[in-house]
Amino acid sequence: MIKFFKGSHDKFKLPKVKNTRKHYDVVIHIGAPKTGSSALQKFFIENQSILNKLGFLYPEHSLDENGISGGHSNLALKLIDKRDAEAKKQFDILINKAKKANKVLFLSSEAFYIRPQAVADLVVGHRCKIIAFFRDPIEAINSNYNQGIKRNFSTASPEQFCSRLLREHTSFYTGQIFNQWVKSFSKEDVDVYGYDSSVLKQFPIQEVFLNGLGLTNKEITTSFTIENKMVNRSYSYTSLELKRLLNHALDQKAHHFNHQLDWFLQGISDKSNDPSINLSTLVSEPTLNKLEQHFREKTQQFLDKVLVKINPGFLQSPQEIVGTKLPHKAVTFCRMFEVIEQLKVEKAELYSHLEKQVHVQLKNNTIGSDAGKLADLFNINYKKGSETSPWFSSAILTKMPDFKLEDFLRETAYVAYERGESKHAQALIEKARELRPKGPFIVKLSDKLRAELGAFKSTK
Numbered sequence: 001m002i003k004f005f006k007g008s009h010d011k012f013k014l015p016k017v018k019n020t021r022k023h024y025d026v027v028i029h030i031g032a033p034k035t036g037s038s039a040l041q042k043f044f045i046e047n048q049s050i051l052n053k054l055g056f057l058y059p060e061h062s063l064d065e066n067g068i069s070g071g072h073s074n075l076a077l078k079l080i081d082k083r084d085a086e087a088k089k090q091f092d093i094l095i096n097k098a099k100k101a102n103k104v105l106f107l108s109s110e111a112f113y114i115r116p117q118a119v120a121d122l123v124v125g126h127r128c129k130i131i132a133f134f135r136d137p138i139e140a141i142n143s144n145y146n147q148g149i150k151r152n153f154s155t156a157s158p159e160q161f162c163s164r165l166l167r168e169h170t171s172f173y174t175g176q177i178f179n180q181w182v183k184s185f186s187k188e189d190v191d192v193y194g195y196d197s198s199v200l201k202q203f204p205i206q207e208v209f210l211n212g213l214g215l216t217n218k219e220i221t222t223s224f225t226i227e228n229k230m231v232n233r234s235y236s237y238t239s240l241e242l243k244r245l246l247n248h249a250l251d252q253k254a255h256h257f258n259h260q261l262d263w264f265l266q267g268i269s270d271k272s273n274d275p276s277i278n279l280s281t282l283v284s285e286p287t288l289n290k291l292e293q294h295f296r297e298k299t300q301q302f303l304d305k306v307l308v309k310i311n312p313g314f315l316q317s318p319q320e321i322v323g324t325k326l327p328h329k330a331v332t333f334c335r336m337f338e339v340i341e342q343l344k345v346e347k348a349e350l351y352s353h354l355e356k357q358v359h360v361q362l363k364n365n366t367i368g369s370d371a372g373k374l375a376d377l378f379n380i381n382y383k384k385g386s387e388t389s390p391w392f393s394s395a396i397l398t399k400m401p402d403f404k405l406e407d408f409l410r411e412t413a414y415v416a417y418e419r420g421e422s423k424h425a426q427a428l429i430e431k432a433r434e435l436r437p438k439g440p441f442i443v444k445l446s447d448k449l450r451a452e453l454g455a456f457k458s459t460k
Contacts, residue, residue, distance in 0.1 A: 011198070011202065021055040056105075074090075153250060178305070410428075410432045426453055
């Protein structure tokens with residue numbers, strides 16, 4: 001049975017949803033990213049046999065040591081890579097298996113989220129239901145800043161990250177993409193639920209989803225055990241700041257070590273007592289106000305057609321922002337040092353790899369203003385440079401009379417990056433990469449900026 005209790009204080013009611021087993025051949029959960037997908041996929045795979053008894057064929061997928069999964073990303077990524085024929089072949093095997101067993105095929109992956117028309121083409125000829133969750137855009141920005149540091153090697157500060165969002169394409173956060181899902185399917189076939197903390201305090205996200213499948217309350221309560229446990233939570237502030245520092249030195253191609261580091265820091269975060277840090281603490285008040293103004297109206301407009309109404313107050317501007325406080329820098333550094341010491345004991349090989357990478361990047365002078373912190377964390381002797389805005393070193397200035405154009409571009413790009421002008425830095429380093437495509441430092445800085453900002457697009 002479900003392990004939670006309802007009482008007279010309950011505010012919300014889950015809507016009645018038509019039984020998908022009677023009306024659809026396929027149900028696809030598309031995320032969105034950072035809306036509890038990992039917890040749902042862990043729940044689905046652990047209850048695979050129960051779902052099967054209730055009429056749903058949920059195909060196998062793996063979980064990592066922290067219970068995190070990409071769901072059926074092996075199929076979804078084929079669509080992203082435009083390997084449509086391979087995806088169709090894989091889907092046909094699954095749908096035929098489901099039909100033969102008289103089941104509804106049930107798929108889940110965040111990787112489906114950005115390819116609505118490709119998914120529509122994949123399931124053509126079959127009745128398909130799309131289920132998604134959507135997060136308040138301000139919460140989503142905070143979560144995706146975290147994710148960029150966790151998985152995409154970002155070294156940007158929260159202020160840099162948010163300032164860039166206000167200048168660039170923002171449909172990911174406004175829900176505009178659901179217009180494309182409705183266009184590719186229909187309004188009736190796309191349900192979007194709010195990833196709403198007010199509702200999820202009363203109903204675990206697993207129950208919200210099962211209700212969305214059209215299961216009855218009796219089927220849910222008698223068939224499933226739901227432990228409302230956090231899976232793939234955002235990094236704790238200590239782990240987040242440590243990973244941001246380490247991203248300066250990580251080799252992005254060292255997949256084995258990078259996965260180990262992520263698993264380790266995720267495990268630390270899942271056990272951490274660090275308080276959650278909201279966006280209002282991480283960015284300036286003017287930036288936060290601009291984000292609120294930029295996203296709220298657009299979000300309401302785009303979600304009006306598809307949002308399943310449970311909480312009327314969802315997506316309304318908060319009347320009062322509950323403030324959180326960042327720990328003192330010295331406290332954060334001490335906590336990071338404790339994590340590094342734990343890493344040294346529990347993951348000696350990983351520690352040695354990281355120590356070597358930090359040594360190399362300190363020697364190459366690629367880390368910038370965070371160099372001293374990394375050196376201290378790994379007890380490396382390092383002469384800290386000026387605390388003022390970065391400028392060309394004496395060694396570089398001495399060499400400049402003999403520089404080729406790509407050398408000037410490389411050094412200027414690095415200075416621009418250290419000054420926080422990431423967009424200009426990327427334009428400069430990409431031009432340098434055109435002229436010297438195999439230059440080690442050029443390639444490293446270019447890859448770092450592509451990871452932070454996305455693949456470079458010329459403005460010509």
